[in-house]
Ligand code: GLC
């Protein structure tokens with residue numbers, strides 16, 4: 001496979017509302033991100049993925065766009081974006097824009113026009129259906145944010161489709177005019193010198209609502225190939241699609257270079273492993289560790305030369321890994337955060353870091369719905385209240401899976417509001433900011449930030465980390481994850497204790513090795529009887545005679 005610049009890149013996701021406020025109105029903004037570029041350059045990342053910064057009524061915090069070529073006044077101006085692209089570029093950092101084209105906001109001019117009459121030239125930009133004879137919704141499609149996916153427009157007496165909130169009407173991709181408008185808009189951004197796109201729920205654009213097909217519709221890949229030809233195919237950029245139901249076979253359709261579609265996709269198989277099968281994400285079960293290993297091994301091996309993995313634990317939708325599958329108590333927060341980092345950053349693929357992950361930020365439990373901003377969580381709450389679930393059950397789900405867990409403001413220091421704003425923050429901070437923050441972490445000898453920096457550096461300095469073959473060891477072990485990476489005659493062995501209980505790794509071939517990095521200061525290199533403390537994770541380079 002031809003080597004690409006994004007093969008050895010590390011992406012950092014910024015959630016602009018919550019990163020840094022520069023004018024003390026309580027909302028993070030573009031100038032704020034510019035102020036923090038040196039911090040990101042110091043971490044060593046190559047790309048910033050910006051969650052949406054476009055004009056939006058913020059029903060879904062920017063994922064409901066009312067003008068793709070205008071910047072939300074809360075975040076700044078177009079000149080600020082250009083300045084961000086320029087100043088990032090000077091530090092070797094590219095900007096990845098969030099492309100949200102399954103739907104627009106209902107306040108987008110296209111939708112305002114479309115809903116005026118059935119004859120309006122924009123009507124076909126969206127998906128409209130007549131009511132059934134009894135006036136009911138056209139079919140049983142449901143919204144990801146609860147309830148029916150159909151909303152009646154009283155004025156024209158037709159339902160429009162919204163797979164997300166009713167303020168996020170789905171675009172009709174079968175209409176060539178829609179596709180042309182979107183490609184033009186993408187080119188507008190590409191000409192500004194961006195580094196690529198993260199494509200919001202891109203797997204839904206080929207939907208056939210009348211057949212209840214939402215993801216992976218028959219025309220999906222035709223559209224993506226057309227988009228590639230019409231837009232980013234002319235540029236050397238990174239494109240990553242959000243594809244919830246992707247299997248390795250499906251991922252190869254997107255990312256096999258010969259097909260000229262995307263650089264890579266986000267697949268979510270590992271994320272679903274603590275969910276009850278067939279149930280909404282809120283209904284959880286204990287993580288099955290053996291299954292977790294099988295899923296990662298499958299993705300690490302099955303793409304082969306026909307695809308590229310994206311690697312992530314968190315994003316603005318998926319709560320903190322250190323809280324959910326690690327241990328966020330004061331005793332183990334730091335080691336467990338480093339363990340998850342070691343695992344991910346030693347895999348094959350492009351790693352993504354969500355803001356605050358690099359200092360081990362944790363979830364923010366709440367006890368009342370007034371503390372919540374996120375529309376998905378609020379709708380879930382109302383639905384479960386109406387179904388008579390207990391308050392305890394509802395909040396146990398929210399505190400595990402609710403999206404506000406990681407949308408709270410970034411914790412920079414221990415001054416008021418953690419240095420995020422001097423105003424009133426749009427969403428309350430996690431009260432732990434006086435002890436958990438960037439400054440405190442960077443001054444500690446156990447710094448998580450410094451550890452991430454080293455992991456990123458390892459990827460830069462060793463092609464083995466980027467391209468090496470992956471091979472899993474001890475797949476049946478109930479608490480150890482061990483795997484090898486091999487490249488050009490060199491082999492590294494990564495051994496991780498995923499749990500608090502101590503355990504032992506015994507190398508079946510009795511090999512010897514030296515330590516590359518570890519999350520304890522005094523790890524042992526005795527592979528024939530390697531004792532691992534809580535969450536201990538060690539990367540070894542095997543000695544010469546054991547190399548393949
Ligand atoms: C994606 C985004 C999520 C958003 C949804 C609708 O899943 O990551 O935040 O709510 O799409 O745009």
Ligand code: CA
Nearest residue numbers: 021023027029
């Ligand atoms: Ca601001």
